[in-house]
Amino acid sequence: VRLLDPATAELTRVFVHEGLRGRGGAALLVAAAEDAARALGAGRIVLDTRTDLVEARALYARLGYAETAPHNDDRYAEHWFRKELVN
Structure with a gap:
């Protein structure tokens, strides 16, 4: 987990x-990564992932992540997800 800005962790x-x-x-x-992100404020x-990582995309959806617009231009990224963290 790393901070992209004070409110957004990646x-x-x-x-x-x-x-x-x-x-x-x-x-x-x-879940541990989400806890670390909260601890960072x-x-x-x-996050981003590739199309061929079907299980990963299903995992993120199951954990409450929503597919969203790109937040980076990583050449391997094909899907972007976001989740609001609640304390």
Whole structure:
């Protein structure tokens, strides 16, 4: 997690080893990242991902992230998400 501005944090990566996927670890990692963003004072968190990462996009949607307009011009980004953080 890094701050893009005082109110916006960016989740830069979520990685779960292939042999450990499907056990809820990714949701726990995202929750920890959201907690870290709140601790930094952010009121929202954004992220980007690729089209081929179907499971990741489903995870973010399930966790309350909404697809939104691009917030960066990363050459690998094809989908952008945002979530408002509540304390």
